[in-house]
Amino acid sequence: MSLLRDQCAGEVIFVDVLENHMANLAATLAQNFPQDQYSWQVRCKDLKKIVVPAIDSQLFIIAGVGPHQTIEFINSLCASAPDTEFDLLICSVHGSYSVREALIKQGYGLKNERIIFENNRFYEAIYVSKSADKAIVNTGSQMWHWPDAVHQDYWHRIVGHYRQKAKADPLHFQPIIERYETLQNAIKITHN
Ligand SMILES: C[S@@+](CC[C@H](N)C(=O)[O-])C[C@H]1O[C@@H](n2cnc3c(N)ncnc32)[C@H](O)[C@@H]1O
Missing domain, CATH: 1.20.5 (Single alpha-helices involved in coiled-coils or other helix-helix interfaces)
Incomplete structure:
Protein backbone atom coordinates (compact mmCIF):
# COMPACT_ATOMS: atom_id res chain seq x y z
CA MET A 1 0.00 0.00 0.00
CA SER A 2 2.87 2.38 0.69
CA LEU A 3 4.09 1.69 -2.86
CA LEU A 4 0.73 2.90 -4.13
CA ARG A 5 0.58 5.84 -1.73
CA ASP A 6 4.11 7.00 -2.64
CA GLN A 7 3.43 6.40 -6.34
CA CYS A 8 6.51 4.19 -6.71
CA ALA A 9 5.10 2.28 -9.67
CA GLY A 10 2.71 2.70 -12.58
CA GLU A 11 0.78 -0.30 -11.31
CA VAL A 12 0.99 -2.52 -8.23
CA ILE A 13 -0.19 -6.14 -8.48
CA PHE A 14 -0.76 -8.12 -5.29
CA VAL A 15 -0.50 -11.91 -5.48
CA ASP A 16 -1.31 -14.55 -2.88
CA VAL A 17 -3.17 -17.87 -2.84
CA LEU A 18 -5.38 -17.07 0.16
CA GLU A 19 -8.86 -16.23 -1.12
CA ASN A 20 -10.24 -14.55 2.02
CA HIS A 21 -7.08 -12.47 2.57
CA MET A 22 -7.14 -11.28 -1.01
CA ALA A 23 -10.85 -10.44 -0.88
CA ASN A 24 -10.21 -8.37 2.29
CA LEU A 25 -7.23 -6.72 0.65
CA ALA A 26 -9.26 -5.83 -2.46
CA ALA A 27 -11.94 -4.25 -0.25
CA THR A 28 -9.36 -2.22 1.73
CA LEU A 29 -7.65 -1.08 -1.46
CA ALA A 30 -10.96 -0.10 -3.07
CA GLN A 31 -11.71 2.06 -0.03
CA ASN A 32 -8.32 3.74 0.30
CA PHE A 33 -6.99 3.75 -3.25
CA PRO A 34 -9.90 4.36 -5.64
CA GLN A 35 -9.20 2.83 -9.02
CA ASP A 36 -9.88 6.03 -10.92
CA GLN A 37 -6.78 7.46 -9.17
CA TYR A 38 -4.58 4.43 -8.52
CA SER A 39 -3.71 1.45 -10.64
CA TRP A 40 -3.67 -1.87 -8.80
CA GLN A 41 -4.79 -5.48 -9.23
CA VAL A 42 -5.38 -8.25 -6.70
CA ARG A 43 -4.73 -11.73 -8.05
CA CYS A 44 -5.55 -14.84 -6.07
CA LYS A 45 -3.10 -17.11 -7.78
CA ASP A 46 -0.18 -19.46 -7.18
CA LEU A 47 2.92 -17.39 -7.86
CA LYS A 48 4.47 -20.40 -9.59
CA LYS A 49 1.80 -20.09 -12.27
CA ILE A 50 2.57 -16.45 -13.02
CA VAL A 51 4.10 -15.80 -16.42
CA VAL A 52 6.27 -12.69 -16.37
CA PRO A 53 4.89 -10.35 -19.04
CA ALA A 54 7.27 -9.14 -21.76
CA ILE A 55 7.32 -5.49 -20.66
CA ASP A 56 10.09 -3.17 -19.43
CA SER A 57 10.76 -2.01 -15.91
CA GLN A 58 9.20 -4.64 -13.69
CA LEU A 59 9.97 -5.40 -10.07
CA PHE A 60 8.75 -8.55 -8.31
CA ILE A 61 8.74 -8.35 -4.52
CA ILE A 62 8.82 -11.71 -2.75
CA ALA A 63 8.44 -11.37 1.00
CA GLY A 64 7.54 -13.38 4.05
CA VAL A 65 8.15 -16.93 2.82
CA GLY A 66 10.97 -19.33 3.70
CA PRO A 67 14.08 -19.91 1.59
CA HIS A 68 12.82 -23.08 -0.12
CA GLN A 69 9.66 -21.38 -1.43
CA THR A 70 11.50 -18.16 -2.23
CA ILE A 71 13.94 -20.08 -4.41
CA GLU A 72 11.08 -21.92 -6.13
CA PHE A 73 9.38 -18.58 -6.86
CA ILE A 74 12.58 -17.01 -8.24
CA ASN A 75 13.25 -20.01 -10.47
CA SER A 76 9.68 -20.30 -11.74
CA LEU A 77 9.47 -16.56 -12.56
CA CYS A 78 12.77 -16.78 -14.45
CA ALA A 79 11.71 -19.97 -16.28
CA SER A 80 8.37 -18.42 -17.31
CA ALA A 81 10.08 -15.75 -19.43
CA PRO A 82 13.76 -16.51 -20.05
CA ASP A 83 14.17 -13.52 -22.41
CA THR A 84 12.46 -10.91 -20.24
CA GLU A 85 14.46 -8.98 -17.68
CA PHE A 86 12.88 -8.05 -14.38
CA ASP A 87 14.21 -6.88 -11.04
CA LEU A 88 13.61 -8.66 -7.75
CA LEU A 89 13.32 -7.41 -4.18
CA ILE A 90 13.58 -10.41 -1.88
CA CYS A 91 12.89 -10.48 1.83
CA SER A 92 12.71 -14.13 2.83
CA VAL A 93 12.26 -15.54 6.32
CA HIS A 94 15.71 -16.99 7.16
CA GLY A 95 18.02 -18.70 4.71
CA SER A 96 19.24 -15.68 2.76
CA TYR A 97 22.49 -17.54 2.03
CA SER A 98 20.76 -20.14 -0.16
CA VAL A 99 18.44 -17.52 -1.67
CA ARG A 100 21.49 -15.50 -2.69
CA GLU A 101 23.03 -18.60 -4.29
CA ALA A 102 19.86 -19.03 -6.39
CA LEU A 103 19.99 -15.36 -7.45
CA ILE A 104 23.65 -15.69 -8.44
CA LYS A 105 22.82 -18.84 -10.49
CA GLN A 106 20.09 -16.92 -12.32
CA GLY A 107 22.60 -14.22 -13.31
CA TYR A 108 21.45 -11.44 -10.99
CA GLY A 109 23.70 -8.61 -9.74
CA LEU A 110 23.29 -6.51 -6.61
CA LYS A 111 21.51 -3.15 -6.60
CA ASN A 112 21.14 -2.78 -2.86
CA GLU A 113 20.81 -4.80 0.32
CA ARG A 114 19.88 -4.05 3.88
CA ILE A 115 19.55 -5.78 7.24
CA ILE A 116 16.13 -5.20 8.77
CA PHE A 117 15.44 -5.83 12.45
CA GLU A 118 11.74 -5.89 13.24
CA ASN A 119 9.81 -7.48 16.14
CA ASN A 120 12.99 -9.20 17.31
CA ARG A 121 13.44 -10.85 13.91
CA PHE A 122 16.12 -10.26 11.33
CA TYR A 123 15.52 -10.05 7.60
CA GLU A 124 17.73 -9.30 4.64
CA ALA A 125 16.17 -7.11 1.97
CA ILE A 126 18.00 -7.98 -1.26
CA TYR A 127 17.35 -5.83 -4.32
CA VAL A 128 18.80 -7.31 -7.50
CA SER A 129 18.79 -6.78 -11.25
CA LYS A 130 20.35 -8.53 -14.23
CA SER A 131 21.68 -5.16 -15.35
CA ALA A 132 23.47 -4.47 -12.02
CA ASP A 133 27.28 -4.78 -12.23
CA LYS A 134 27.97 -5.48 -8.58
CA ALA A 135 28.28 -9.19 -7.71
CA ILE A 136 25.95 -10.68 -5.12
CA VAL A 137 27.93 -12.18 -2.23
CA ASN A 138 26.19 -15.12 -0.57
CA THR A 139 26.99 -13.88 2.95
CA GLY A 140 25.88 -10.35 2.09
CA SER A 141 28.39 -7.56 1.50
CA GLN A 142 27.53 -3.87 1.64
CA MET A 143 24.65 -4.42 4.09
C1 LIG B 1 3.94 -14.97 6.05
S1 LIG B 1 2.92 -14.55 4.71
C2 LIG B 1 3.68 -13.10 4.07
C3 LIG B 1 2.68 -12.22 3.40
C4 LIG B 1 3.27 -10.99 2.69
N1 LIG B 1 3.97 -11.39 1.49
C5 LIG B 1 4.16 -10.20 3.61
O1 LIG B 1 5.38 -10.16 3.41
O2 LIG B 1 3.65 -9.58 4.56
C6 LIG B 1 3.32 -15.74 3.46
C7 LIG B 1 2.28 -15.74 2.37
O3 LIG B 1 2.75 -16.49 1.25
C8 LIG B 1 1.60 -17.02 0.59
N2 LIG B 1 1.96 -18.08 -0.35
C9 LIG B 1 2.50 -19.28 -0.06
N3 LIG B 1 2.68 -20.00 -1.19
C10 LIG B 1 2.26 -19.22 -2.21
C11 LIG B 1 2.20 -19.40 -3.62
N4 LIG B 1 2.61 -20.55 -4.19
N5 LIG B 1 1.71 -18.41 -4.38
C12 LIG B 1 1.30 -17.25 -3.81
N6 LIG B 1 1.34 -17.01 -2.48
C13 LIG B 1 1.82 -17.98 -1.68
C14 LIG B 1 0.76 -17.52 1.76
O4 LIG B 1 -0.57 -17.70 1.41
C15 LIG B 1 0.97 -16.40 2.79
O5 LIG B 1 -0.05 -15.44 2.75
Missing part, protein backbone atom coordinates in the same frame (compact mmCIF):
# COMPACT_ATOMS: atom_id res chain seq x y z
CA TRP A 144 27.02 -5.12 6.99
CA HIS A 145 27.84 -2.15 9.22
CA TRP A 146 30.13 -3.75 11.71
CA PRO A 147 30.04 -1.00 14.41
CA ASP A 148 26.27 -1.55 14.62
CA ALA A 149 25.56 -3.88 17.57
CA VAL A 150 22.36 -5.08 15.88
CA HIS A 151 24.37 -6.27 12.88
CA GLN A 152 26.87 -8.01 15.16
CA ASP A 153 23.96 -9.74 16.88
CA TYR A 154 22.63 -10.84 13.50
CA TRP A 155 26.04 -12.21 12.50
CA HIS A 156 26.22 -14.21 15.76
CA ARG A 157 22.71 -15.62 15.21
CA ILE A 158 23.56 -16.76 11.67
CA VAL A 159 26.84 -18.35 12.66
CA GLY A 160 25.20 -20.00 15.71
CA HIS A 161 22.50 -21.40 13.42
CA TYR A 162 25.04 -22.88 10.99
CA ARG A 163 27.20 -24.24 13.82
CA GLN A 164 24.15 -26.19 15.00
CA LYS A 165 23.54 -27.47 11.45
CA ALA A 166 27.23 -28.37 11.05
CA LYS A 167 26.95 -30.86 13.90
CA ALA A 168 24.83 -33.10 11.65
CA ASP A 169 26.33 -32.19 8.28
CA PRO A 170 29.79 -30.59 8.68
CA LEU A 171 30.77 -31.12 5.05
CA HIS A 172 27.98 -28.86 3.83
CA PHE A 173 27.81 -26.30 6.63
CA GLN A 174 31.43 -25.81 7.76
CA PRO A 175 32.39 -23.94 4.53
CA ILE A 176 29.39 -21.63 5.03
CA ILE A 177 30.53 -20.84 8.59
CA GLU A 178 34.03 -20.12 7.30
CA ARG A 179 32.66 -17.67 4.73
CA TYR A 180 30.83 -15.74 7.46
CA GLU A 181 33.96 -15.79 9.63
CA THR A 182 36.09 -14.48 6.76
CA LEU A 183 33.57 -11.73 6.19
CA GLN A 184 33.70 -10.62 9.81
CA ASN A 185 37.51 -10.68 9.82
CA ALA A 186 37.59 -8.58 6.63
CA ILE A 187 35.17 -6.07 8.13
CA LYS A 188 37.24 -5.90 11.35
CA ILE A 189 40.37 -5.16 9.32
CA THR A 190 38.54 -2.42 7.37
CA HIS A 191 37.48 -0.71 10.59
CA ASN A 192 40.82 -0.98 12.44
Whole structure:
Protein backbone atom coordinates (compact mmCIF):
# COMPACT_ATOMS: atom_id res chain seq x y z
CA MET A 1 0.00 0.00 0.00
CA SER A 2 2.87 2.38 0.69
CA LEU A 3 4.09 1.69 -2.86
CA LEU A 4 0.73 2.90 -4.13
CA ARG A 5 0.58 5.84 -1.73
CA ASP A 6 4.11 7.00 -2.64
CA GLN A 7 3.43 6.40 -6.34
CA CYS A 8 6.51 4.19 -6.71
CA ALA A 9 5.10 2.28 -9.67
CA GLY A 10 2.71 2.70 -12.58
CA GLU A 11 0.78 -0.30 -11.31
CA VAL A 12 0.99 -2.52 -8.23
CA ILE A 13 -0.19 -6.14 -8.48
CA PHE A 14 -0.76 -8.12 -5.29
CA VAL A 15 -0.50 -11.91 -5.48
CA ASP A 16 -1.31 -14.55 -2.88
CA VAL A 17 -3.17 -17.87 -2.84
CA LEU A 18 -5.38 -17.07 0.16
CA GLU A 19 -8.86 -16.23 -1.12
CA ASN A 20 -10.24 -14.55 2.02
CA HIS A 21 -7.08 -12.47 2.57
CA MET A 22 -7.14 -11.28 -1.01
CA ALA A 23 -10.85 -10.44 -0.88
CA ASN A 24 -10.21 -8.37 2.29
CA LEU A 25 -7.23 -6.72 0.65
CA ALA A 26 -9.26 -5.83 -2.46
CA ALA A 27 -11.94 -4.25 -0.25
CA THR A 28 -9.36 -2.22 1.73
CA LEU A 29 -7.65 -1.08 -1.46
CA ALA A 30 -10.96 -0.10 -3.07
CA GLN A 31 -11.71 2.06 -0.03
CA ASN A 32 -8.32 3.74 0.30
CA PHE A 33 -6.99 3.75 -3.25
CA PRO A 34 -9.90 4.36 -5.64
CA GLN A 35 -9.20 2.83 -9.02
CA ASP A 36 -9.88 6.03 -10.92
CA GLN A 37 -6.78 7.46 -9.17
CA TYR A 38 -4.58 4.43 -8.52
CA SER A 39 -3.71 1.45 -10.64
CA TRP A 40 -3.67 -1.87 -8.80
CA GLN A 41 -4.79 -5.48 -9.23
CA VAL A 42 -5.38 -8.25 -6.70
CA ARG A 43 -4.73 -11.73 -8.05
CA CYS A 44 -5.55 -14.84 -6.07
CA LYS A 45 -3.10 -17.11 -7.78
CA ASP A 46 -0.18 -19.46 -7.18
CA LEU A 47 2.92 -17.39 -7.86
CA LYS A 48 4.47 -20.40 -9.59
CA LYS A 49 1.80 -20.09 -12.27
CA ILE A 50 2.57 -16.45 -13.02
CA VAL A 51 4.10 -15.80 -16.42
CA VAL A 52 6.27 -12.69 -16.37
CA PRO A 53 4.89 -10.35 -19.04
CA ALA A 54 7.27 -9.14 -21.76
CA ILE A 55 7.32 -5.49 -20.66
CA ASP A 56 10.09 -3.17 -19.43
CA SER A 57 10.76 -2.01 -15.91
CA GLN A 58 9.20 -4.64 -13.69
CA LEU A 59 9.97 -5.40 -10.07
CA PHE A 60 8.75 -8.55 -8.31
CA ILE A 61 8.74 -8.35 -4.52
CA ILE A 62 8.82 -11.71 -2.75
CA ALA A 63 8.44 -11.37 1.00
CA GLY A 64 7.54 -13.38 4.05
CA VAL A 65 8.15 -16.93 2.82
CA GLY A 66 10.97 -19.33 3.70
CA PRO A 67 14.08 -19.91 1.59
CA HIS A 68 12.82 -23.08 -0.12
CA GLN A 69 9.66 -21.38 -1.43
CA THR A 70 11.50 -18.16 -2.23
CA ILE A 71 13.94 -20.08 -4.41
CA GLU A 72 11.08 -21.92 -6.13
CA PHE A 73 9.38 -18.58 -6.86
CA ILE A 74 12.58 -17.01 -8.24
CA ASN A 75 13.25 -20.01 -10.47
CA SER A 76 9.68 -20.30 -11.74
CA LEU A 77 9.47 -16.56 -12.56
CA CYS A 78 12.77 -16.78 -14.45
CA ALA A 79 11.71 -19.97 -16.28
CA SER A 80 8.37 -18.42 -17.31
CA ALA A 81 10.08 -15.75 -19.43
CA PRO A 82 13.76 -16.51 -20.05
CA ASP A 83 14.17 -13.52 -22.41
CA THR A 84 12.46 -10.91 -20.24
CA GLU A 85 14.46 -8.98 -17.68
CA PHE A 86 12.88 -8.05 -14.38
CA ASP A 87 14.21 -6.88 -11.04
CA LEU A 88 13.61 -8.66 -7.75
CA LEU A 89 13.32 -7.41 -4.18
CA ILE A 90 13.58 -10.41 -1.88
CA CYS A 91 12.89 -10.48 1.83
CA SER A 92 12.71 -14.13 2.83
CA VAL A 93 12.26 -15.54 6.32
CA HIS A 94 15.71 -16.99 7.16
CA GLY A 95 18.02 -18.70 4.71
CA SER A 96 19.24 -15.68 2.76
CA TYR A 97 22.49 -17.54 2.03
CA SER A 98 20.76 -20.14 -0.16
CA VAL A 99 18.44 -17.52 -1.67
CA ARG A 100 21.49 -15.50 -2.69
CA GLU A 101 23.03 -18.60 -4.29
CA ALA A 102 19.86 -19.03 -6.39
CA LEU A 103 19.99 -15.36 -7.45
CA ILE A 104 23.65 -15.69 -8.44
CA LYS A 105 22.82 -18.84 -10.49
CA GLN A 106 20.09 -16.92 -12.32
CA GLY A 107 22.60 -14.22 -13.31
CA TYR A 108 21.45 -11.44 -10.99
CA GLY A 109 23.70 -8.61 -9.74
CA LEU A 110 23.29 -6.51 -6.61
CA LYS A 111 21.51 -3.15 -6.60
CA ASN A 112 21.14 -2.78 -2.86
CA GLU A 113 20.81 -4.80 0.32
CA ARG A 114 19.88 -4.05 3.88
CA ILE A 115 19.55 -5.78 7.24
CA ILE A 116 16.13 -5.20 8.77
CA PHE A 117 15.44 -5.83 12.45
CA GLU A 118 11.74 -5.89 13.24
CA ASN A 119 9.81 -7.48 16.14
CA ASN A 120 12.99 -9.20 17.31
CA ARG A 121 13.44 -10.85 13.91
CA PHE A 122 16.12 -10.26 11.33
CA TYR A 123 15.52 -10.05 7.60
CA GLU A 124 17.73 -9.30 4.64
CA ALA A 125 16.17 -7.11 1.97
CA ILE A 126 18.00 -7.98 -1.26
CA TYR A 127 17.35 -5.83 -4.32
CA VAL A 128 18.80 -7.31 -7.50
CA SER A 129 18.79 -6.78 -11.25
CA LYS A 130 20.35 -8.53 -14.23
CA SER A 131 21.68 -5.16 -15.35
CA ALA A 132 23.47 -4.47 -12.02
CA ASP A 133 27.28 -4.78 -12.23
CA LYS A 134 27.97 -5.48 -8.58
CA ALA A 135 28.28 -9.19 -7.71
CA ILE A 136 25.95 -10.68 -5.12
CA VAL A 137 27.93 -12.18 -2.23
CA ASN A 138 26.19 -15.12 -0.57
CA THR A 139 26.99 -13.88 2.95
CA GLY A 140 25.88 -10.35 2.09
CA SER A 141 28.39 -7.56 1.50
CA GLN A 142 27.53 -3.87 1.64
CA MET A 143 24.65 -4.42 4.09
CA TRP A 144 27.02 -5.12 6.99
CA HIS A 145 27.84 -2.15 9.22
CA TRP A 146 30.13 -3.75 11.71
CA PRO A 147 30.04 -1.00 14.41
CA ASP A 148 26.27 -1.55 14.62
CA ALA A 149 25.56 -3.88 17.57
CA VAL A 150 22.36 -5.08 15.88
CA HIS A 151 24.37 -6.27 12.88
CA GLN A 152 26.87 -8.01 15.16
CA ASP A 153 23.96 -9.74 16.88
CA TYR A 154 22.63 -10.84 13.50
CA TRP A 155 26.04 -12.21 12.50
CA HIS A 156 26.22 -14.21 15.76
CA ARG A 157 22.71 -15.62 15.21
CA ILE A 158 23.56 -16.76 11.67
CA VAL A 159 26.84 -18.35 12.66
CA GLY A 160 25.20 -20.00 15.71
CA HIS A 161 22.50 -21.40 13.42
CA TYR A 162 25.04 -22.88 10.99
CA ARG A 163 27.20 -24.24 13.82
CA GLN A 164 24.15 -26.19 15.00
CA LYS A 165 23.54 -27.47 11.45
CA ALA A 166 27.23 -28.37 11.05
CA LYS A 167 26.95 -30.86 13.90
CA ALA A 168 24.83 -33.10 11.65
CA ASP A 169 26.33 -32.19 8.28
CA PRO A 170 29.79 -30.59 8.68
CA LEU A 171 30.77 -31.12 5.05
CA HIS A 172 27.98 -28.86 3.83
CA PHE A 173 27.81 -26.30 6.63
CA GLN A 174 31.43 -25.81 7.76
CA PRO A 175 32.39 -23.94 4.53
CA ILE A 176 29.39 -21.63 5.03
CA ILE A 177 30.53 -20.84 8.59
CA GLU A 178 34.03 -20.12 7.30
CA ARG A 179 32.66 -17.67 4.73
CA TYR A 180 30.83 -15.74 7.46
CA GLU A 181 33.96 -15.79 9.63
CA THR A 182 36.09 -14.48 6.76
CA LEU A 183 33.57 -11.73 6.19
CA GLN A 184 33.70 -10.62 9.81
CA ASN A 185 37.51 -10.68 9.82
CA ALA A 186 37.59 -8.58 6.63
CA ILE A 187 35.17 -6.07 8.13
CA LYS A 188 37.24 -5.90 11.35
CA ILE A 189 40.37 -5.16 9.32
CA THR A 190 38.54 -2.42 7.37
CA HIS A 191 37.48 -0.71 10.59
CA ASN A 192 40.82 -0.98 12.44
C1 LIG B 1 3.94 -14.97 6.05
S1 LIG B 1 2.92 -14.55 4.71
C2 LIG B 1 3.68 -13.10 4.07
C3 LIG B 1 2.68 -12.22 3.40
C4 LIG B 1 3.27 -10.99 2.69
N1 LIG B 1 3.97 -11.39 1.49
C5 LIG B 1 4.16 -10.20 3.61
O1 LIG B 1 5.38 -10.16 3.41
O2 LIG B 1 3.65 -9.58 4.56
C6 LIG B 1 3.32 -15.74 3.46
C7 LIG B 1 2.28 -15.74 2.37
O3 LIG B 1 2.75 -16.49 1.25
C8 LIG B 1 1.60 -17.02 0.59
N2 LIG B 1 1.96 -18.08 -0.35
C9 LIG B 1 2.50 -19.28 -0.06
N3 LIG B 1 2.68 -20.00 -1.19
C10 LIG B 1 2.26 -19.22 -2.21
C11 LIG B 1 2.20 -19.40 -3.62
N4 LIG B 1 2.61 -20.55 -4.19
N5 LIG B 1 1.71 -18.41 -4.38
C12 LIG B 1 1.30 -17.25 -3.81
N6 LIG B 1 1.34 -17.01 -2.48
C13 LIG B 1 1.82 -17.98 -1.68
C14 LIG B 1 0.76 -17.52 1.76
O4 LIG B 1 -0.57 -17.70 1.41
C15 LIG B 1 0.97 -16.40 2.79
O5 LIG B 1 -0.05 -15.44 2.75
